[in-house]
Amino acid sequence: MTTATTQAPLTGSGNAFTLSHLDALEAESVHIFREVAGEFERPVILFSGGKDSIVMLHLALKAFWPAQVPFELLHVDTGHNFPEVIEYRDRTVEKHNLRLHVAHVQDFIDDGRLRERPDGTRNPLQTVPLLDAIEKGKFDAVFGGGRRDEEKARAKERVFSLRDEFGAWDPRRQRPELWSLYNGKHAVGEHVRVFPLSNWTELDVWQYIERENIELPQIYYAHERDVFARDGMWLTAGEWGGPKETETVQRRLIRYRTVGDMSCTGAVDSDAATIGDVITEIAASRLTERGATRADDKMSEAAMEDRKREGYF
Amino acid sequence: MSTTIETTSLLRFATAGSVDDGKSTLVGRLLHDSKSVLSDQLEAVEHASRKRGQDVPDLALLTDGLRAEREQGITIDVAYRYFATPKRRFILADTPGHVQYTRNMVTGASTAELAVVLVDARNGVVEQTRRHAAVAALLRVPHVVLAVNKMDLTDYAEPVFAAIAAEFTAYAASLGIGDITAIPISALAGDNVVEPSAHMDWYGGPTLLEHLETVQVAGASGDEPARFPVQYVIRPQSGEFRDYRGYAGQLASGVLRTGDTVTVLPSGRTTTVAGIDVLGSDTGIAFAPQSVTVRLSEDIDISRGDLIASGPVAPATKDIEATVCHLHERPLRAGDKVLLKHTTRTVRALVKEISYRIDIDSLEQRTGSQELNVNDIGHVVLRTAEPLALDDYTANRRTGSFLLIDPADGTTLTAGMAGGTLGTAVAAIPDAFEEDWV
Numbered sequence: 001m002t003t004a005t006t007q008a009p010l011t012g013s014g015n016a017f018t019l020s021h022l023d024a025l026e027a028e029s030v031h032i033f034r035e036v037a038g039e040f041e042r043p044v045i046l047f048s049g050g051k052d053s054i055v056m057l058h059l060a061l062k063a064f065w066p067a068q069v070p071f072e073l074l075h076v077d078t079g080h081n082f083p084e085v086i087e088y089r090d091r092t093v094e095k096h097n098l099r100l101h102v103a104h105v106q107d108f109i110d111d112g113r114l115r116e117r118p119d120g121t122r123n124p125l126q127t128v129p130l131l132d133a134i135e136k137g138k139f140d141a142v143f144g145g146g147r148r149d150e151e152k153a154r155a156k157e158r159v160f161s162l163r164d165e166f167g168a169w170d171p172r173r174q175r176p177e178l179w180s181l182y183n184g185k186h187a188v189g190e191h192v193r194v195f196p197l198s199n200w201t202e203l204d205v206w207q208y209i210e211r212e213n214i215e216l217p218q219i220y221y222a223h224e225r226d227v228f229a230r231d232g233m234w235l236t237a238g239e240w241g242g243p244k245e246t247e248t249v250q251r252r253l254i255r256y257r258t259v260g261d262m263s264c265t266g267a268v269d270s271d272a273a274t275i276g277d278v279i280t281e282i283a284a285s286r287l288t289e290r291g292a293t294r295a296d297d298k299m300s301e302a303a304m305e306d307r308k309r310e311g312y313f
Numbered sequence: 314m315s316t317t318i319e320t321t322s323l324l325r326f327a328t329a330g331s332v333d334d335g336k337s338t339l340v341g342r343l344l345h346d347s348k349s350v351l352s353d354q355l356e357a358v359e360h361a362s363r364k365r366g367q368d369v370p371d372l373a374l375l376t377d378g379l380r381a382e383r384e385q386g387i388t389i390d391v392a393y394r395y396f397a398t399p400k401r402r403f404i405l406a407d408t409p410g411h412v413q414y415t416r417n418m419v420t421g422a423s424t425a426e427l428a429v430v431l432v433d434a435r436n437g438v439v440e441q442t443r444r445h446a447a448v449a450a451l452l453r454v455p456h457v458v459l460a461v462n463k464m465d466l467t468d469y470a471e472p473v474f475a476a477i478a479a480e481f482t483a484y485a486a487s488l489g490i491g492d493i494t495a496i497p498i499s500a501l502a503g504d505n506v507v508e509p510s511a512h513m514d515w516y517g518g519p520t521l522l523e524h525l526e527t528v529q530v531a532g533a534s535g536d537e538p539a540r541f542p543v544q545y546v547i548r549p550q551s552g553e554f555r556d557y558r559g560y561a562g563q564l565a566s567g568v569l570r571t572g573d574t575v576t577v578l579p580s581g582r583t584t585t586v587a588g589i590d591v592l593g594s595d596t597g598i599a600f601a602p603q604s605v606t607v608r609l610s611e612d613i614d615i616s617r618g619d620l621i622a623s624g625p626v627a628p629a630t631k632d633i634e635a636t637v638c639h640l641h642e643r644p645l646r647a648g649d650k651v652l653l654k655h656t657t658r659t660v661r662a663l664v665k666e667i668s669y670r671i672d673i674d675s676l677e678q679r680t681g682s683q684e685l686n687v688n689d690i691g692h693v694v695l696r697t698a699e700p701l702a703l704d705d706y707t708a709n710r711r712t713g714s715f716l717l718i719d720p721a722d723g724t725t726l727t728a729g730m731a732g733g734t735l736g737t738a739v740a741a742i743p744d745a746f747e748e749d750w751v
Contacts, residue, residue, distance in 0.1 A: 017568060017600035018532035021323035021402045030592065030604035031563040034544040038617045038657065062592040063604070066557055067549040148393045152375075155392040162723075174390065175725040176416060176640050178423040179714045180563070181654055185723025199404055201395045286352040 022208055026059065029196040031180060032159060033063040036141050036194055037070050039184045043141035043194075044134075047073040047100070049089035050259035051216055052145030052197060055205055058214055059196065060143075061096065071143070072099045076130045078122040079106040080240040080262040088217040101137060103129040120241035123261040131167040134191055141184065143194045149201040150289065159198050165189040202257075202289045203282055210275040220278070222255045222270045233266025257282075257289045321397070322530055327406040327421035327454070329414075329445040330431030335462050339431060339500035340394065340407055341375050346507035347522060349396035350375060391421050400526040414441075415448065415673065415688040419638040419728055422452040423714070426530055429458045429521070430481075434467045434497070437477045443484060444673050450488035451636065451690065451730070453710055456528050457485055458494050460521060465499040469512040492528075496521050533600035538624025539567035539575070540601075540704065540712045542656035543617055547606055559590060559606035560615055565656070565711035568600040569607065569623065577613065578620040578702035579629035584611040601711075618658030620702040620712070629700035633662075635729040636671075636706075637693050637717070639685040645693075645717065645727055646684040653729075655701050655715040662717070666694040685727070693729075705732035 019027065036043050045060065047053045060069045075089060093100045105125050108114040114125050134142060148155045158174050160182045175183055184192050197205070209216065227234040227250065228243040235242050237249050240263050254267035255278075272278045330336035344350050359370045394405040406421030408414070422428055428449040432442050449457050459481045467473045478495035485493050496505055497516055504510035507522045519527065547559040569575075573586045588608040589599045599605040607621060615621075633653075639645050645664060653662040669678040670691040678692070685691045706713030717727035 016532035016534050018322060018530065019603065021321050024323045024602065026592070027563060027602050027604040031544070034561050034563075034604070035657070038545045063561070064545075064547060065590070065593045065606075066554040067547045149395045152392075155394065156390055171390065176391070176420045176728075178420050178716065178728045179711065180424075181656075181714065181716050183654065183716060183718055183723065183725045185652075185718055187722065199393070199395070201397070201402075203397070204402075288351045288353055 022204065022211060025200055025204055026062075026208070028180070028199065029056075029059045030063040032182070032194065032196040033060050033143075035182050036143070036184070037064070040141040040192070042137065042139050043071045043143065044074045044101070044137060044139040045069075045071050045143040046145070047075055047089065047092075048259065049075075049085040049092070049217060050145070051205060051209065051220060052147065054092075054214060054216060055200075055208060056143060056145045056196060057092070057096075058212060069096065069098065072101060072137075074101045074103070074133055074137070074139070074142070076103045076126045076133070077105065078126060078261040079104065080122055080238070082217070082219055082236070082256075082259060082262060084217045084219050085259055088215075101133060103133040105129055108132075119263075121261065121263045122240075123264050126261075127167070134167065139191060140186065141192050141194050143196060145197055146195050147197050147200050147202070147205075148195075157195060157198065159195055160184055161193040161195065162186055163191050163193055167191075169193075203279070206275065206279050206282060210279060217259070219256045219259065222253055222273045222277075224251055225254055225267065226250070227252055227254060227267060231266075234268070235266060236262050238262055321399070321401050323402050323404065324426060324525060324528070324530055325404045325406070325424050326427040326429065326525065327408055327418070327425040328429045328431065329408055329418050329421075329448070330429075330462075334431040334433050335500045336407075336431050339429075339460065339462065339498070339506065340405065342500045342503060342506045343405075343522065344375060344394065344396055346503060347396050347398060391417050398522070398526055403525065414444070415638060415690065416640045418445065418448045419452060419640075422449055422454050423710075423728070425452075425454050427456040427458065427525070427528060428454045429460050431460045431462050432477060432481070434461050434463045434473055434477065438480045438484065440674050442481065446481070446485045446488055446490065447673050447676060450485070450490050451638075453707065454490075455531060456492040456494070457490050458496060458521065458524060459485075461495060461497045462500050464497045464504060464510075464513065465502045469497075469504075469510070471513070471515040474516075494518070494524055494528075496524065533564070533566065533568055533602070535568045537567040537601075538626070539569045539573070539622060540565040540709060541569060541575075541607060541621040542658075542712070543615055543619045543621060544657045545617060546615070557608075558612070559608050560621065561604075561606045562621075562657070563604045564599055564601040566601045566709050567623065568598065569605075569621075571597040573623050575609070575621050575623050576626050577615055578622060578626060579700045580613075580619070581628070582613055584609050584613060586610070618656075620656065622702070626702065627704070629702045631697045631700050633695040633697065633701070633703060633729075633731055634668075635693055635695065635715070635731045637685070637691060637727045637729045639687055639689045639691070639727050641719075641724055641726045642687050643719070643724070643726065644684040644686050650720065651726065652718040652720050653695065653697055653701075653715055654718060655703060656712060658699075658701065659718070660701065661698040661720070663696045664693060664717075665696050668692040668694060695729075703731045706730035707732055 105122050108129050146154055156171055158177050186192055226237045228247040234254055237243055243249055255270040256267050272281045328336055358374045361374050362371045392407045394407055396403050408417045408421035430445045461474050461477050474497040482493050497513055498505045505520045509520055541562050541564050543560045544562040547561050549557050571586050571588055576583050587610040588595050590606040647664055647667050649664040651662050652659050667683055669680040670682055670689050673690055704712040713731045715729045716725055719726050
């Protein structure tokens with residue numbers, strides 16, 4: 001490992017040993033990665049270059065040290081990506097000698113399997129290429145960086161989430177999960193979504209990034225950028241279809257709390273230039289991560305649940 | 314750097330309460346008053362409440378995440394909530410109180426170190442309360458809080474609280490629950506949930522949140538035998554680690570040190586620990602629940618599913634007696650062939666006998682039935698195809714628990730706890746349990 005970790009949990013009272021909350025979360029996530037490696041044939045990690053997937057990969061690297069991570073990576077490329085993030089993605093793949101599969105939304109639009117939405121948002125279009133890639137790759141376990149604190153439908157999500165041959169999530173047919181006994185049994189054609197960061201919060205992720213000194217794409221830190229206002233958010237101007245004639249571009253000091261499709265991922269005004277600044281900012285924020293930055297969740301009260309039922313993460 | 318936050322501990326707890334006890338309001342109050350609800354979430358709740366014609370934001374909408382739940386005003390399934398104070402971070406298993414209670418509460422309680430049992434001060438200890446206490450005892454949840462809710466509707470009267478607390482404490486103690494704390498609250502008015510109540514001067518104890526922040530979470534102890542189920546064998550076979558052979562896993566209990574003598578089950582071979590790598594560096598020591606990689610001094614044949622153990626070990630066995638909670642609508646019958654998942658090992662198993670069903674209200678054993686239905690708790694005898702290194706659940710929640718799985722479609726059928734029944738489990742309280750008394 002290149003990251004030197006200072007683990008100092010050996011400070012129990014008397015002869016008792018207790019773990020800090022970050023160490024406890026890390027131990028649980030590592031356990032989940034190793035269970036999947038032990039039980040599945042073709043697992044794959046969804047890797048977008050966003051902070052949650054970066055933390056996921058970091059945990060996987062630690063879980064199998066000093067051996068290689070026994071998983072390949074998969075990215076569903078909406079075609080509306082932040083260039084800094086794609087650069088980070090490719091550099092990371094090369095650095096750790098990993099294999100990356102990329103499914104392009106654009107390919108599906110070009111050959112007519114998907115139609116561009118009138119609002120230009122491609123985030124909801126990811127589901128079809130994702131399921132196609134899972135089927136073609138014969139992946140039986142797909143790691144996602146979803147956290148239960150993100151959204152109330154996700155609060156109901158299992159760590160091991162069985163999906164049928166259409167990739168669909170049925171909240172009423174979920175397997176109960178007890179102790180740390182995860183059941184990965186599935187029929188041919190079905191697959192299991194695995195969420196090793198289920199019990200982490202946004203703040204946990206940032207504290208862990210700080211502790212492990214993990215590099216992130218620069219868009220997570222304050223920088224000047226050309227943006228315009230839409231639906232109460234700052235969106236990056238670009239070839240994806242913004243701004244419209246009625247919208248004005250201005251240069252602002254901003255940063256991103258999440259990374260996704262440019263057309264629906266909003267930036268926040270911020271001067272947080274370091275990890276420590278970001279942690280202070282999040283701890284004081286009165287907005288949730290998705291509430292502040294995701295247009296697609298605002299479409300309806302059950303937007304996330306409906307997309308998850310269709311096979312989205 | 315933010316080292317003060319980093320060193321906080323983590324408490325996993327579960328809530329239990331019947332439909333009208335105000336559990337959703339309590340959870341909403343806990344999240345809201347600890348400032349864990351952010352303005353956009355509150356805005357969404359206000360918006361949804363207005364759409365339903367309610368004047369006051371319905372805090373229950375914070376926790377009912379699914380469309381069907383909001384439409385029907387019920388909670389379908391266990392949900393997990395996260396909140397934090399400067400002292401501790403919390404994972405709350407929010408278990409619904411309607412008819413599917415037993416299965417859901419068992420699920421929530423399986424990982425909980427503390428259970429909050431809610432009662433309505435006007436009704437006192439009812440059947441449902443006893444059921445919640447019994448499930449907490451069965452699952453060996455170390456700490457139980459009795460939250461006597463709706464004190465505002467009984468004029469905040471001390472005798473009402475005292476009588477309920479006394480009755481519950483006596484009952485819970487008879488079940489073997491070691492640490493019981495009773496707190497008078499009003500979730501609706503906010504008394505003693507996060508802020509101390511101005512209406513109950515007679516109560517000198519902590520608020521619910523203060524108690525959650527300070528309750529002692531048991532750490533791993535060097536006195537417990539170490540249990541290390543092998544998850545995965547790490548063999549890089551290249552570069553500087555060509556000869557590296559490590560056994561990856563998460564310590565289920567105890568402490569393991571370099572030089573310790575260990576036994577590998579089921580083979581029963583003995584060797585010593587050559588080194589312990591904690592996610593990248595040799596620390597020479599590891600304790601539960603750390604995920605680590607153990608190297609042994611001898612090259613013996615070990616694979617996923619084996620157990621590395623120190624201290625006294627019972628020989629691996631193919632005959633298992635267990636208390637189980639049946640989770641699925643498909644009944645469990647004597648003669649069923651199932652899969653049994655125990656730690657990292659899954660084996661074929663036969664349900665030889667359904668000995669009896671436990672009436673969770675009276676704790677009586679009902680014999681004569683050849684099947685267990687959904688939400689039933691009962692006692693079974695199993696025979697496995699391969700020997701398992703099981704501990705008694707009363708001694709070890711991790712190596713004493715297992716799942717039964719339908720081999721046809723992979724459905725999780727049943728949760729199992731190896732060893733005695735609820736009654737005998739109650740009689741055998743380990744010493745560590747006593748130390749939790751404050």
